[in-house]
Amino acid sequence: MKRWPSLTLFTVILFALWLLLNDSLAPGQLLLGLILTVIIAASTAAIRPLRAHPHHLLTAVGLLFVVLIDIIRSNIAVAGIILGPAKRRFSSGFMKIPLDLRDPYGLAALACIITATPGTIWAGLSPDGGTLTIHVLDLQDEGAWVRTIKQRYERRLMEIFE
Amino acid sequence: MNGMLPWAISFALIAVALAMIFAAIRLLRGPAAEDRVLALDTLYVNGMILVLTLGIQFGSRFYFDIALLIALFGFVGSAAMAKFLLRGEVIEP
Amino acid sequence: MTMDEIPFWADLLGSLLLISGGLLTLIGSLGLLRLPNLFARMHGVTLGNTLGLGCVLLASILIASIHAERFVFQEVLITLFMISTSPVTTILLMRSGIYRKRADTEKEPVSGQDTN
The missing domain is CATH 1.20.5 (Single alpha-helices involved in coiled-coils or other helix-helix interfaces)
Known part of the structure; x- marks a missing residue:
């Protein structure tokens, strides 16, 4: 039971x-x-190997809308990059982000969110789970990406799953 | 009388067909095997969008089932190919 | 069911959704040709996978609901399925791209075949 x-x-x-x-x-x-x-x-x-402990379902609804808005915004941004001049298309690269989230379901949700948003793709997690590698299409300002992922997604996911 | 939707459907059909041609070019030309798998993945999503658009045009619900099946089999196919490229084996013992 | 009995707002909204969905799919696939390397190309594909498909699905829900005169939302199934599966394929491809590139460069540092 x-x-x-x-x-x-x-x-x-x-x-x-x-x-x-x-x-x-x-x-x-x-x-x-x-x-x-x-x-x-x-x-x-x-x-099923592990059980999830989701709580704060209201935060989850908020996160859903945040992700929807981000998907629409970054769709427009990536479309602009593809149609734009050649110089901007060659600014892609990998970057590392320190991560505090440890819950496996939270990490899975974060992977889905990051990959579903155009412009960023999850590329790997270090073995100790402390550093996340992502691939960014428009790698101009690393600080902005770190802030986006940590404040918009990770904080809410930690509220939901931990 | 209100003739905007048929035009939009035609536009979407042409755009998606062009997108499928682009994906096919990448499929034939792609330098690495990953490029080809990526192009195949795009091709099946584009095909699904095409079928859904046709479903809107003909007003039939059967196209929805076709689209759902394309989504299911396309995912299994491209996930298996990506897994094979990653590990050299699809189902590991 | 014929086309000429849908109200004006649905006509306009459905057309807008279809046009933007088609355009986004086209741009995403154009990215396959225009972007320089494999990792960048993956971002273009996500465009058609998310909002391109989403727009067409919304248009399909709208038109089907008006034709059937009730709320038909079976298309939500495709949305749920794509949300949960398309990241899996992308992440697997990303990791195999990284892995095979590293294996290549370890074997022969100057590889002429890999134009990425």
Whole structure:
């Protein structure tokens, strides 16, 4: 019974996905979805190595909007670089960022956020987990990138997962 | 009577088709194997966008299923190829 | 279902979304040709993967909902799927690019074949 809370959340998400995929609320679909999701959730519970402890769900919603706005903004910026003069296209490179986040789920979320935002790609984490390497397309001002990632994403992720 | 949407659909179709041509050029020319995998990844996302646009044009929900399947198989394919380039093996014992 | 029974605002919004989605996809793939090396090219691809696809999906939700006269949002499934999978491919490719480049330079420092 220790796994119960995260198991129910997983089941609810799977159930919602099943109903969305079938696009119906018929009783048959409800029953089939319920049976399938409970079986799948019970059989995958054994292979999930770690449990996440997310809290502050309001911060998560805020983070979602921050990431959406950043994706739109950096889409425009990267489009400008691609269409712009040749000089700006050759300013890409790797940079290192010191990291305080340790929770594996938080790191996974950070990897998704950094990679999904055009202009930055996650390139690796040092073995001790203290330094993050990212690849930046527009490497003019390293300090600005460090500030963006640490203050906009990492602080919120630490609030959610730690 | 309001004829803006068909024009927009045609525009999007042409743009995405051009994008697929660009990706195909990179696929044929790419110097490293990673470039080719990247181009293939782009190609399947562009194909999915094309299918979704066609779905808007014909007003049919079947195109959504096709797009979902393209997304599933495209991800499996390019992830397997990227994994192979990284480790020399896709499924490690 | 014919095209000429959608209201004006949906026509305008759908057209804007489709045009910007198509343009973003085109620019992203143009980046594949114009950017100088592999690592830079990956950024161009993300453009079509995120907002290009997102715009087209929003347009599809809008038009399908108006045709069906209820809220159809199955396209959210594709969005969720792409959000969770496209970073995986990109990170794997990034790491294999770094790894193979390092393996190349360790073997022969002046490699003529690698034009990156």
